[in-house]
Amino acid sequence: KQEVTQIPAALSVPEGENLVLNCSFTDSAIYNLQWFRQDPGKGLTSLLLIQSSQREQTSGRLNASLDKSSGRSTLYIAASQPGDSATYLCAGLANAGGTSYGKLTFGQGTILTVHP
């Protein structure tokens, strides 16, 4: 059974700092790894998706990497801003009963606070 763990559970940094959020998964047979952002009381916003054949994806100040062999993914945020404060969730998509849709397994999230 796939298990996804995120470290640290919470992180507080000053504005402008570069930071790394970690995600580890137990089953390397994933098809993709998705990073989400969640603001308090809101739904999930997809940030980046890395397919299993890819090593990394970039969007603006965000860079996500994937190492299937070690079961790890990292989300790098450059030059952090107070507006980046949110909960960040990672989720791995594995096959589910041979279907073509798969099933996402989520980590518990990292609560990020960027203070001015």
Next chain:
Amino acid sequence: DGGITQSPKYLFRKEGQNVTLSCEQNLNHDAMYWYRQDPGQGLRLIYYSQIVNDFQKGDIAEGYSVSREKKESFPLTVTSAQKNPTAFYLCASKTQGLYNEQFFGPGTRLTVL
């Protein structure tokens, strides 16, 4: 604008009542999902549907029921058999393909009084 809508945003239920949460999408996605989120935890899968008139149980289906009569709609009923229903409920949808991303609605917060 294409997207996923959930209603209501807040829902209060008395003990012993069944309540239904709405989820609608106009993205023409085949698959739809319901998740539950408790404070400080990740999302747990309740039910999912990959095609109209078909759905499967997720990891925590007990006390919940769903229907998928239309491609656009996937309502979730929280029954009185669900022992601890207070939570944040999220609906999601996805196109066919293991490499495609999943999109989420804004969520419904259910509180049992």
